[in-house]
Amino acid sequence: xxxxxxxxxxxxxxxxxxxxxxxxxxxxxxxxxxxxxxxxxxxxxxxxxxxxxxxxxxxxxxxxxxxxxxxxxxxxxxxxxxxxxxxxxxxxxxxxxxxxxxxxxxxxxxxxxxxxxxxxxxxxxxxxxxxxxxxxxxxxxxxxxxxxxxxxxxxxxxxxxxxxxxxxxxxxxxxxxxxxxxxxxxxxxxxxxxxxxxxxxxxxxxxxxxxxxxxxxxxxxxxxxxxxxxxxxxxxxxxxxxxxxxxxxxxxx
Amino acid sequence: xxxxxxxxxxxxxxxxxxxxxxxxxxxxxxxxxxxxxxxxxxxxxxxxxxxxxxxxxxxxxxxxxxxxxxxxxxxxxxxxxxxxxxxxxxxxxxxxxxxxxxxxxxxxxxxxxxxxxxxxxxxxxxxxxxxxxxxxxxxxxxxxxxxxxxxxxxxxxxxxxxxxxxxxxxxxxxxxxxxxxxxxxxxxxxxxxxxxxxxxxxxxxxxxxxxxxxxxxxxxxxxxxxxxxxxxxxxxxxxxxxxxxxxxxxxxxxxxxxxxxxxxxxxxxxxxxxxxxxxxxxxxxxxxxxxxxxxxxxxxxxxxxxxxxxxxxxxxxxxxxxxxxxxxxxxxxxxxxxxxxxxxxxxxxxxxxxxxxxxxxxxxxxxxxxxxxxxxxxxxxxxxxxxxxxxxxxxxxxxxxxxxxxxxxxxxxxxxxxxxxxxxxxxxxxxxxxxxxxxxxxxxxxxxxxxxxxxxxxxxxxxxxxxxxxxxxxxxxx
Ligand SMILES: Nc1ncnc2c1ncn2[C@@H]1O[C@H](COP(=O)(O)OP(=O)(O)OP(=O)(O)O)[C@@H](O)[C@H]1O
Ligand SMILES: [Mg+2]
Numbered sequence: 001x002x003x004x005x006x007x008x009x010x011x012x013x014x015x016x017x018x019x020x021x022x023x024x025x026x027x028x029x030x031x032x033x034x035x036x037x038x039x040x041x042x043x044x045x046x047x048x049x050x051x052x053x054x055x056x057x058x059x060x061x062x063x064x065x066x067x068x069x070x071x072x073x074x075x076x077x078x079x080x081x082x083x084x085x086x087x088x089x090x091x092x093x094x095x096x097x098x099x100x101x102x103x104x105x106x107x108x109x110x111x112x113x114x115x116x117x118x119x120x121x122x123x124x125x126x127x128x129x130x131x132x133x134x135x136x137x138x139x140x141x142x143x144x145x146x147x148x149x150x151x152x153x154x155x156x157x158x159x160x161x162x163x164x165x166x167x168x169x170x171x172x173x174x175x176x177x178x179x180x181x182x183x184x185x186x187x188x189x190x191x192x193x194x195x196x197x198x199x200x201x202x203x204x205x206x207x208x209x210x211x212x213x214x215x216x217x218x219x220x221x222x223x224x225x226x227x228x229x230x231x232x233x234x235x236x237x238x239x240x241x242x243x244x245x246x247x248x249x250x251x252x253x
Numbered sequence: 254x255x256x257x258x259x260x261x262x263x264x265x266x267x268x269x270x271x272x273x274x275x276x277x278x279x280x281x282x283x284x285x286x287x288x289x290x291x292x293x294x295x296x297x298x299x300x301x302x303x304x305x306x307x308x309x310x311x312x313x314x315x316x317x318x319x320x321x322x323x324x325x326x327x328x329x330x331x332x333x334x335x336x337x338x339x340x341x342x343x344x345x346x347x348x349x350x351x352x353x354x355x356x357x358x359x360x361x362x363x364x365x366x367x368x369x370x371x372x373x374x375x376x377x378x379x380x381x382x383x384x385x386x387x388x389x390x391x392x393x394x395x396x397x398x399x400x401x402x403x404x405x406x407x408x409x410x411x412x413x414x415x416x417x418x419x420x421x422x423x424x425x426x427x428x429x430x431x432x433x434x435x436x437x438x439x440x441x442x443x444x445x446x447x448x449x450x451x452x453x454x455x456x457x458x459x460x461x462x463x464x465x466x467x468x469x470x471x472x473x474x475x476x477x478x479x480x481x482x483x484x485x486x487x488x489x490x491x492x493x494x495x496x497x498x499x500x501x502x503x504x505x506x507x508x509x510x511x512x513x514x515x516x517x518x519x520x521x522x523x524x525x526x527x528x529x530x531x532x533x534x535x536x537x538x539x540x541x542x543x544x545x546x547x548x549x550x551x552x553x554x555x556x557x558x559x560x561x562x563x564x565x566x567x568x569x570x571x572x573x574x575x576x577x578x579x580x581x582x583x584x585x586x587x588x589x590x591x592x593x594x595x596x597x598x599x600x601x602x603x604x605x606x607x608x609x610x611x612x613x614x615x616x617x618x619x620x621x622x623x624x625x626x627x628x629x630x631x632x633x634x635x636x637x638x639x640x641x642x643x644x645x646x647x648x649x650x651x652x653x654x655x656x657x658x659x660x661x662x663x664x665x666x667x668x669x670x671x672x673x674x675x676x677x678x679x680x681x682x683x684x685x686x687x688x689x690x691x692x693x694x695x696x697x698x699x700x701x702x703x704x705x706x707x708x709x710x711x712x713x714x715x716x717x718x719x720x721x722x723x724x725x726x727x728x729x730x731x
Contacts, residue, residue, distance in 0.1 A: 050686050053678065078688040090683040093674050094701030103697060104687035160687065
């Protein structure tokens with residue numbers, strides 16, 4: 001089933017057009033990897049899909065489960081199962097990680113018409129997820145991402161992913177800045193969450209993560225467009241040759 | 254960024270209704286005659302009138318202070334009416350004779366004064382414009398010798414007590430607004446807790462401004478005798494009006510040996526609209542004297558209302574081992590301005606003071622913390638701990654901190670911490686991306702930020718404070 005269908009998407013930030021006609025279709029059960037040079041628009045695509053107010057969609061469309069994604073507010077998208085693991089997770093002082101997570105879980109549960117979880121029930125449900133990412137409770141009583149190391153922030157995104165179990169997970173360089181063990185944890189978590197009724201889009205620079213998570217498709221985003229798509233062998237090719245050989249034909253065209 | 258933090262979808266002020274009631278209003282203007290008239294209406298003794306006139310004559314010679322970090326147009330003191338009272342003056346002995354409209358007004362504000370609906374555990378003095386309309390639980394309190402009544406009544410019924418303490422903490426010529434208040438104050442509450450008595454109820458006064466073009470000048474005096482304890486709370490609100498209304502109150506607290514006074518304020522005067530039209534000018538002098546040894550005065554304030562707030566509840570720590578505390582949350586949204594803080598004056602030995610100030614600015618609000626800690630020569634081993642945290646929501650608001658420290662005794666121990674944080678668009682977006690609404694995200698962050706102050710409030714009011722904070726920040730994020 002088609003989960004996300006993006007057609008000719010153009011988007012700009014501060015008056016500059018970054019996405020210049022992106023087409024992408026993601027079906028349930030699939031894992032897509034998006035690669036591409038720095039500044040090519042990968043995070044922009046992720047943020048636009050999540051609804052960040054700094055970005056303006058100037059043309060094109062995106063259907064999520066057949067509905068107009070851009071007509072939904074960011075929180076509606078989240079409650080409907082769109083999850084973005086941020087390239088730069090945000091710190092929030094004054095809210096503990098546990099409280100934040102529970103608020104997120106309950107906002108989504110409320111939206112679905114299921115009963116909200118109290119602090120005790122929630123902690124019980126969380127216990128197992130914590131184990132998966134190899135954390136103890138102490139991270140839960142700390143303010144959200146405040147003072148977390150780069151790798152800890154990424155792990156925290158993965159914890160949220162594991163707890164919220166979205167339909168469409170967009171991971172923006174979640175594998176960057178992780179030590180080898182953490183990388184495996186991330187890969188394991190993503191693999192574990194893989195189901196026939198959900199999908200993952202992961203932005204990455206590294207071939208390594210793709211040896212742990214087998215993507216069904218690899219796309220190259222350059223200068224705001226998907227210039228090449230292929231299977232996981234494309235990632236290996238990129239690892240060896242870099243991006244120049246792909247960029248050139250585009251320049252001729 | 255129009256969909257962002259700046260977007261102001263303004264939540265109307267929920268207490269802005271006007272009660273349609275016939276009022277006895279003295280024509281605008283201030284003179285000795287007006288003061289004589291107020292004094293006569295209140296049936297005051299001669300000494301009280303003399304005190305008022307002395308204050309007035311001093312006030313005439315004083316310039317309006319402009320050192321605070323707020324701006325406002327000139328106040329026309331002759332354009333204000335200094336006395337307004339509902340026409341049918343209720344007999345204080347019986348609630349049956351209170352105008353039903355007044356009972357209804359306070360009920361709408363969440364302050365039921367009728368016998369069967371009263372808040373359990375809280376005695377309320379309800380002040381409407383210039384007069385107290387009802388005081389609940391008087392008999393219960395009287396059984397323990399506690400006096401809780403309107404100050405105008407106390408002047409008539411307990412003149413010796415009032416005369417002994419009135420102006421003993423805030424003299425009639427203390428400052429411009431205190432002098433004005435001393436000249437024209439109309440009502441307010443008086444509480445007296447006798448020796449060794451622990452007041453079994455929360456005492457509370459609710460101030461309501463209703464009439465237009467009037468000022469409210471209330472005066473509160475609380476005396477806690479040796480070894481007694483009292484927790485007192487004041488709340489307030491006013492209708493939505495285009496004009497600015499002046500509220501210049503004076504509160505005096507006296508704690509004798511081993512006595513404790515806990516004074517909490519939830520200030521929710523009308524803040525004005527998004528363009529800064531209307532709203533209350535809240536110029537208040539509050540001071541407590543820890544006169545006895547081991548005495549303690551604790552101020553907790555949650556300031557969400559008023560166009561301008563100018564107030565520095567302080568403690569004079571005279572008695573050895575006495576303790577002064579100040580816990581404050583001040584919110585400025587839209588065009589509100591607040592210049593608030595505290596003064597802790599250490600005179601006695603081993604005196605301690607704690608200051609925790611949380612300033613939240615949103616919209617175009619300006620929030621200033623101004624505090625003075627003064628350790629005098631004889632105050633051996635005095636200690637102060639100050640913590641001033643500011644939070645900014647959006648980028649058109651401001652936070653300012655002016656901590657003044659004056660230490661004249663080398664044994665003093667002073668600790669000061671300060672921080673400023675910002676709730677940015679990215680934080681809000683992050684929360685929204687996890688399904689949490691912007692309002693919930695802000696209220697989570699803000700409540701977390703204010704936790705240390707809220708825990709000082711009496712239980713019944715902590716919830717109210719959190720709710721109010723939510724309302725006054727509603728619309729401050731997109
Ligand atoms: N909020 C913003 N304000 C200004 N420019 C922006 C903003 N967001 C993105 N850009 C610009 O858009 C372009 C694409 O940025 P984007 O973050 O999408 O790249 P990326 O492909 O994710 O790069 P990287 O691999 O380095 O993460 C860059 O030139 C960047 O400077
Ligand atoms: Mg990026």
